[in-house]
Amino acid sequence: MGAHKCSKYTSKHFYWMSMRSDFKDYIRRCHLCQMNKQPTTLPDAVVTPLPVPREPFSSIAIDFAGPFPRDNKKELILVVLDRFTGFSYLIPISQNIRAVEPANFLIERIFSVHGFPTSIVLDRDPKFTSRFWMQFMANIKIDLNMATAYHHQTNGQTERRIRTIRQ
Secondary structure (H helix, E strand, C coil): CCHHHHHHHHCCCCCCCCHHHHHHHHHHHCHHHHHCCCCCCCCCCCCCCCCCCCCCCCEEEEEEECCCCCECCECEEEEEEECCCCCEEEEEECCCCCCHHHHHHHHHHHHHHHCCCCEEEECCCCCCCCHHHHHHHHHCCCEEEECCCCCHHHHHHHHHHHHHHHC
């Protein structure tokens, strides 16, 4: 039943000072209680690894780093990482940008130099899940691989690069 229900039920007939904590300790140590306890979390999903890119800038990963101290009203860094070579672009941006602006940065600074990738790995930032962004990527035929919530290993290269930037 759990410590709360046990202490509530028992308190109708008995009482002592450390009653609730005693029930918690007992249930935590009871082998049968732990075996019959119902799980309160969702089952783990099967996570399939992303395919390894075959050439530079065929697959990139994008994420925002920050906020950092302001410099010309720009407190975030747009990190664009080539998944094949590990080469990254760091683009300072404002925190209150719309979904259009990262797309413009990609066109001006990445796609114009390296061409269009076949896939992009992103986290679930609202800018990247917007209708504009989805339609924009569909129009230029780029596959979006959204990182699964609480599975940072999906976009691990970028997360590691961001940790390096913060140091």
